[in-house]
Amino acid sequence: MEKHIRLTLTAWLRKIGIRYRLMGSFIILSLLPLLASGLISYQESTKAIQSNTRIFATEVIKQVAKNVRLQMAQIDAASEAVVLSDPVQAALANFTGDDPLHRARARIELTRILLNTYGSFAHFNQKYFLDNSYRIIDSQVFPQLAGTVEELVEKSPHPKSRTYWTTLQTSVGQSSVVMVRDIYLKNSGRPAGSLFLGLQSGYFSTIFNDVDLGADSDVVILDAGSGNILIGSGENPARVATLRIDQTLLTDIRSNMARQEQNGFLTYTAHPPANQIGGEHGARFVAAYTQISGTEWFVVSIIPYNNLLVQAQSVRNKMAFIGLICFFVSIGLAFVISRTISAPLEKLVGVMKQTETGDYAIRMETEGNDELSVLTQKFNAMADRIGFDYEQLEARVASRTHALEEANQKLATLSMTDSLTGIANRRRFDEVLLAELSRAARSKKPVALIMLDIDYFKNYNDYYGHQDGDICLRKVARMLQSHARRSTDLVARYGGEEFVMLAPDTDVNSAMDVAESMRAGLEALALPHARTPLAVACVTASFGVVALVPDEEQSPELFARMADKAMYRAKEQGRNRVMLAGREAQGDSVRARAS
C-alpha cells in the first residue's frame, strides 16, 4: 500500500515540471512555518492580552479609585477645617441666634469665608452654607438654583461626623459632584447647618481622562445604588446624564457589592436600551470595576472586546505583512533558484532533441561548477563520441553504398550482355528493338535489322571442340561489333551462333551494304573451318536483312521473323550470302551477295 501511494505520488509529481515542483516546495516550506507561527502567536497573544488586560485594567481602576478617594479625602479634610474654624463656628453661632444684626453680619461673613476659601478654585461649581432648615444662607440665591441644592441636602442621609457624596444635575444637564457636610458647633454640639460643595465632574475625571485603555474604551464612576453614571471620562455632562450601564454589568456589580467584594471583572454582551456606554446592542465588552471605599461608587472601565485586540491585531498585521514580504521574497528566490536548475535542464533536453535530427555537432555551454555543469560536460563528451562514431558510420555506409551501386551497375550490365561474346544479349536486343520500332514509327524513319547465322557451326564444334567454337563466336562478334558505325547501332547475340544488328534510321540499301560488309568481313577473317562444305573453307555466315518504316502497330516479333526468314532463305540459297526480306513475295530477284 505504502509503495503504491509512493509510486502514485511520485508519478503524479513527475507530471509537474521540475521548476514548479521546486517552487512549490519553496512556497510550502516558507508558508507552513508562517501559518503555524501565526496561528500559535494569535492564540497565545489573545490569551495573554485578555489576561494582561484584566490585570492592567483592574490595577488602573484601583489606582483611579484610590486617587478619587484621596481627592475626596482632601476635600473632606479641608472642609472639616473650614467648618471647625473659629470664624465659621462664630458666624454660624450668630446665624442660629436671634439677633438680626448678628444674623445679617453672619450671612455676609459666611459668604466671604466661602469665597475666600473656595473662590479661587475653578473646580468648585457651587459652595453654600445652609441653615438647619436646609435653606441656603446666601441671600441672593434664587429658588431656581437654591431649590435643587436645598432639596438635595435635605434628602441626604446626614451621616454623623461624615460627609455625604453624590451628584447634582441642573435642569439643562450641567452636573457637579457634591459633598455635603453637616456642621456642629464645637462648644455645644448643636447642629448649625450644612456645607454644600459642588465640584466639576471634570475635577475627578482628570484623574482618569488620560487613562487610555484603547480606542472607544470608557472609564466612568458609577453609583451602584441608583445605577447612574456620576462621572464620565471627559464626557459632556449632558451625555453622561443620559448614559446607562448595561444591566448585566450593573447586576454583577451589585451582587459583588452585596458580597462585600470591592473588585470585579466581567466579559458581557451589551443589551438594549440604546445609549449604553460602549455602544451597540450585541457587542461584547470587557469590564473591570472597583469600589471607592466609603461610598457606593464604583470606578468602572469598559473596553470593547474587539478593540481590546486591536493593538495585538496591529502587531499581528505587521508580522503578517513582514511574513508576506518574506513569502514573496522566498517565491522570488524559489523562482530564481528553480530557474538555475530547470533552465539548464530544459536547454539540455532541447539540445538532446536536436541530436535526433543527426546534428551531433551542437554543444551546450558550460557554466558554473555544479552537478549540472558536470552533466553538461559529460553530455558534450558523449556527443563528441557519438558524432565521431556517426561520421565513421556515415563514411562506411557511403563506401558500401558506392560498392553496391557499382555491383548493381555491373549486374545490370551483365544482365544485358552476352557473357561469351561480350556484346548485347538477346534481352538487351529485345528491349532496344521495341524502343527503336516505336521511335521510328513516331519519327517516320526507317529501321533495319540484319540477322546472321554461322554456316555449319555444328560441324565446327564437332570438329574443333566447343572451346574453339566459343573462340570463334567471340571473334565473329568482335568483327560484327566493329561494323556498328553509330552509337545507336546495336550488335547482339541472338542465340547460339545467331547474331543480329539493329540499325535505326537505316534504309534498305544501307542495311544491305552493312550486311554485305559484315559477310565480307567475316570471310576476310578467314577463320578456318575444316568441315564446311563451302568452297571458301573458312567460317562464313548467312545474312537476312529487313528494313522498313514501321507503323505504330509494328510487331517486334514479326519484324525479327522477317529478318529470320530472309536469313533462312540465304541458307537455302547456298549460304554465305545476304538476302533481303520480302523480295520473293513481290517476285523481285533476291539480292544475294556471295564471295
Add this chain to the structure above:
Amino acid sequence: VSNSIAEYIARFIIATTLMACLNGCENESQTKAALAKPQTLITALIWAPDWPREMDQIAEEFTRANPHIRVNVQFMIGNSVEENLMPKVGSRALPDLMSVNPNAFTARLADQKLLMDLGDTAAWANMLEPLKGDWTSPGNHRFGIAAGVATTAIFFNKDLFQRAGITSLPGNFDEFLAVCEKLKKAGITPIMWNGGFANMLGNGPFSSGFANNIVGVHANWKRSIADGSLNLDSAATADIFSKIKLVAQHGYVQEDYMSTNYDQGIKLFTEGKTAMAYHGTWAAGLLMHGKGFQTGMLMPPWNTAGKLPVPVVGSETGFAVANSANRKEALAFLEFIVGKGFSIQQNKRQNIPAMKQVDGVVVNDVALTEYMRAVNQMPVSASPYYAFLPASTIELVHSLMQEVLFGNITPQQAAKSLDASVKSEAEKTNK
C-alpha cells in the same frame, strides 16, 4: 498541470496583497477616527441671581451650535460681583468668561491685560454708544459688554395705591414718605427693603441717595472719587444712610426686612404684600407681572422739594473675557450671549437691551419703555453704585447700610467710613 499551479500561485499572491492593502485601509480609518476634534471646556462665572436657568440654557444652546465647546457655568454668590472675582484675581485664576461691572476694579484688570480687549468684537460694535464709555478703561481697553441698560425704579402696585387713596405720585422724598404713610394707614406695607441682600439696598436707596445728594451737586464727582478728592464725610452722605433708615424706622417696610433676601423681596411685591419695590429694571420681567394687579413705575423721588430727581441709569452688569488659553472659545460664547442667545434671558428679564440690534423676538413692557424715555429726559443722571465705587468700598457699603439699619452705627459714622474707604482706595490706586 504546471500552468494551473502557476495560476493558483498568482491568485494566492493577489489575494494576500489585497489583504495587506485592506489591512492598511483599516489602520488608516483608525488613524482618522483618532483625529476627531477635541472638545474645549470653558468656565463661565456669572452673576445671575434671578436668571440662572436661562443662563444654563444659553450655555446649552451655545454648545449645541458649537459642539466642540462646552461651558461649565458657575454662579456668583454673595452681594457683589467683585467679591467673587477678587479671590480669582488674587490667584490669577480668572474664569474664561465672567460677569463684571463697568467700574474701576474691572478697568484695572483690563489695563493689566487680564481681560481681553473686546473692541474688535461684533458685540462691542452692536453695544449702544452711550454705554461704551462705561466699558472703556483709562488705558483705553474695551473690556466688557453690558447685559442690558440698568436703571432703578420704584415699581408700585396700582391697585394698592388706589385702595390707599393715592391719586398722585410722589415728586420728592417728603411726598414719598407721605405716600408711605397713607399706605401704612391703609394697612398696606408701603415698600419692600432687601435688608438681607444689601446689594439691592445699594442699587436702590443708596444709589438714588448718592445720585441726588452727591451727583446732582458735584459736577466732577466721578473723577473726584477716583482721585480721592471728594469729601464724603458729609451731611449729604449721611443723609443717604438716614433716608434708608428713616423709611425702615417709620415702619414703611415689611417685617423682618433685614432677613429678606433677593427672591423673597421680589415675591413680596409680586404677591401684593408690599405696595412698592425699589428695584432694577433687570427684574422687570418679574416685577411687571404681579399677581392680579397692574404695576406702575415711579422715578425714585429721593430729591428734595423743588429739585428734579436724579435718576440712576447706566450699564447693567456685563460680561468680560479673560486673557486665558480658551479666550477664543470664550469670545465666541460672549458673542452668543449678547447675540443669538440674548433673547433667552431677555424674554425672562424683559430689561432694556444694551444692543443696537437684537437677534430674535424680544419682549419689552411699554411702561418700561416710557420710563426709560422719562429717565433720558432728565438733565442729570447717575450711575449705579457698583459702577463708581471701589470694589472693597462696595463691600463696605453693604455692611454700613446694614449696620445703620440695625442702629449699630449712625448715618454720620457710616458716611465717615465710606469717605475713608473711598479715599483709601484712591490712595492705593494712585500710588
